Amino acid sequence: MEFIHFIVNPVAGYGKNPITEPFLKAYFEEENYTIQVKYSTFKKQAILLTKESILEGATIIVACGGDGTINEVASCLVRTPIILGIIPIGSGNGLASNLQIPSNVEKAIAIIKNKKNTQIDVGSINDRYFFSNTGIGFAASVIKNYEQKRTHTLWGYITATFKSFKEFGDAVDSEVSIDKSQIMDNPFMIFISNSNELGYKVSLTPKASLQDGYLDVVIVPKIGRLKIIFLILLMLFNKQHILKEVKTFQTKKIQLYKNKGVDFEPQIDGDVQLMGERTLNIALEEGALNVFVTQPFGIVMG
């Protein structure tokens, strides 16, 4: 008997999804599965619901939402034997896309029922985990503006990008040191990724792998407005490396320190968080999360 708990974000994506207990019971027959469905009613409640499900003896916990919900659920499952299932009903669904889990709910359910699981790497930033990506600068500013919008769609990201572009000149003067050596004035963006997709098939780190034991880092120093426009266009076609200012490398850990300017406000899997700290210690934990995947993805364990 499997004890499967579903943690559903009812406002993810377009806020329309079919996930109810009767709907799921049609797929998870009572002879083999005991299911429970829980809905989050406020931001970050999925963390509390997941912790409760662990205490209740769930063997599989399914995050039903986008990258934010997956982050909240999966953060509680790192280094536990509990397997994460994903039903991607968010807007961007970057991690699910990297894992080749389709947005079609029935197909995503079939992957869970197929019981093939693998272990993926997990990123950490101070006391938090990330599974897709984290970073500071322009990408975090876009997400902050996006979070304030009512429509969480691709159009929401486009208008948030315009707003961040307009605000760019008002940025507070800042200085960041990287690994206690390189010092950057007002870096445009420092982006650190575990997965190869941001969502909507856009990628800043197309070569990143969830199972290679490395984080992929993209650093863009302060650049002028024309170059920003050029860079945004290049990003849409995954060709940002054409711009010589864009530096990419792989690492197992990286430390950012704010010498000057306000405290760090990084985005963590699409959620902007004021850290209230001047140091960000970002690292990778290899293979620390069990997740259901499609048959051809990665090294299948189960």
Ligand SMILES: Nc1ncnc2c1ncn2[C@@H]1O[C@H](COP(=O)(O)OP(=O)(O)OP(=O)(O)O)[C@@H](O)[C@H]1O
């Ligand atoms: N009932 C709720 N009301 C408001 N916010 C909620 C509720 N339940 C969860 N949330 C929050 O919604 C945020 C966004 O969720 P999520 O990332 O899953 O969806 P999305 O933004 O549509 O998808 P994606 O991140 O893939 O673009 C999360 O920060 C989560 O904490």
